[in-house]
Amino acid sequence: MSSTSFNDPYDASVLRDGLFADRSAFVSGAGSGIGRAIVLRLVQLGMHVFGTGRRAEMLEETANLTKDMAGAFTYKPCNVRETDAIEALVREAGESRGIDLLVNNAGGQFFAPAAEISRRGWDAVIDLNLNAVFTVTKAAYPYLRTSRGSVASISLSGVDRGSMGLAHSIAARAGVLGMTRSLALEWAKDGIRLNCIAPGTVVTEGLAGEAARPMLERLVEATPMGIPTSVEEVAELVAYLASPAGRLMTGQLIQIDGAAHLGPGLHMIAAE
Numbered sequence: 001m002s003s004t005s006f007n008d009p010y011d012a013s014v015l016r017d018g019l020f021a022d023r024s025a026f027v028s029g030a031g032s033g034i035g036r037a038i039v040l041r042l043v044q045l046g047m048h049v050f051g052t053g054r055r056a057e058m059l060e061e062t063a064n065l066t067k068d069m070a071g072a073f074t075y076k077p078c079n080v081r082e083t084d085a086i087e088a089l090v091r092e093a094g095e096s097r098g099i100d101l102l103v104n105n106a107g108g109q110f111f112a113p114a115a116e117i118s119r120r121g122w123d124a125v126i127d128l129n130l131n132a133v134f135t136v137t138k139a140a141y142p143y144l145r146t147s148r149g150s151v152a153s154i155s156l157s158g159v160d161r162g163s164m165g166l167a168h169s170i171a172a173r174a175g176v177l178g179m180t181r182s183l184a185l186e187w188a189k190d191g192i193r194l195n196c197i198a199p200g201t202v203v204t205e206g207l208a209g210e211a212a213r214p215m216l217e218r219l220v221e222a223t224p225m226g227i228p229t230s231v232e233e234v235a236e237l238v239a240y241l242a243s244p245a246g247r248l249m250t251g252q253l254i255q256i257d258g259a260a261h262l263g264p265g266l267h268m269i270a271a272e
């Protein structure tokens, strides 16, 4: 038996170099956190990735990190909630290089008990995490059909059982899961596959700030394995699902969360 653990030191890369040469992806939320890690891994594996997000400077930083990698990264800032603009951007990317892989990663929400979520707050979270995902996925359909490509939508651990403080976001992501399974059926004839990847706690920009620290501590406490999910392991799973090894993987929810979705959940952890 090896004396070194699989986890320490940790390297999530298992896929082979050149895997995605001549392939193209469209990634939303490409300027930070999980989305940036997905871009970096796909480009490392030879893909041409087109990324978007609202902040140009964040996308530019992602671009700088891809220099000298096998593939390439181009980007244009866009708000995925602006339907006409995001549809036009998906078309632009699709017409220029095709789309083999769509990654719906842009998203987010605030933590609040349902009684404190206003209708506008509810609508904003549903719009970002459900409506925009439908818009982008539908816009990518002609290109995915041509490439017999795939879609990975980033979801939330616990999406199938609920989580306190996240009623709006869980509702939106459950909607995306329903959409994913329905389109896995509708588009199977086109060879298109769609899956949801649900990370547990990932320490990214959104959760790393001082204000978010108590929430982060509760999230890790609610994770039976006691460790957060790394952005690299989410990225590797996205790449695996897009690879030939994922050929029959469709309509799935994969929770990459150290058993958080089976554990005590936030509802069992005392709030401050």
Ligand SMILES: CCCCCCCCC/C=C/C(=O)SCCNC(=O)CCNC(=O)[C@H](O)C(C)(C)COP(=O)(O)OP(=O)(O)OC[C@H]1O[C@@H](n2cnc3c(N)ncnc32)[C@H](O)[C@@H]1OP(=O)(O)O
Pocket (backbone or CB within 6 Å): 107, 108, 109, 110, 111, 112, 116, 117, 118, 119, 120, 121, 122, 124, 125, 128, 156, 157, 158, 163, 199, 200, 201, 202, 204, 205, 206, 207, 219, 222, 223, 260, 261, 264, 265, 266
């Ligand atoms: C078990 C372990 C496994 C658990 C596993 C699960 C772990 C989950 C960990 C998740 C981590 C992440 O997602 S990390 C990603 C972190 N980043 C984010 O989440 C940022 C995302 N936020 C946003 O993009 C936006 O703020 C978004 C929420 C969509 C709202 O966008 P808008 O600009 O349209 O909205 P605004 O105009 O600002 O506000 C619209 C309304 O929302 C309300 N609103 C905004 N913030 C609010 C707040 N904190 N509390 C109440 N209400 C709020 C406002 O008051 C407005 O309502 P009125 O007052 O009525 O007008």
Ligand SMILES: NC(=O)C1=CN([C@@H]2O[C@H](COP(=O)(O)OP(=O)(O)OC[C@H]3O[C@@H](n4cnc5c(N)ncnc54)[C@H](OP(=O)(O)O)[C@@H]3O)[C@@H](O)[C@H]2O)C=CC1
Pocket (backbone or CB within 6 Å): 028, 029, 030, 031, 032, 033, 034, 035, 052, 053, 054, 055, 056, 058, 078, 079, 080, 081, 105, 106, 107, 108, 109, 128, 154, 155, 156, 157, 198, 199, 200, 201, 202, 203, 204, 205, 206, 207
């Ligand atoms: N961190 C975690 O613990 C977990 C995160 N997730 C989910 O993973 C995804 C990525 O989050 P993460 O990397 O952690 O956090 P980030 O906040 O770093 O990433 C969110 C990304 O989405 C982009 N984005 C947000 N709103 C819009 C919009 N309206 N139009 C275009 N882009 C937008 C942001 O870019 P910009 O602000 O420049 O627009 C940003 O790059 C989200 O869907 C998140 O909910 C799921 C489970 C756990």
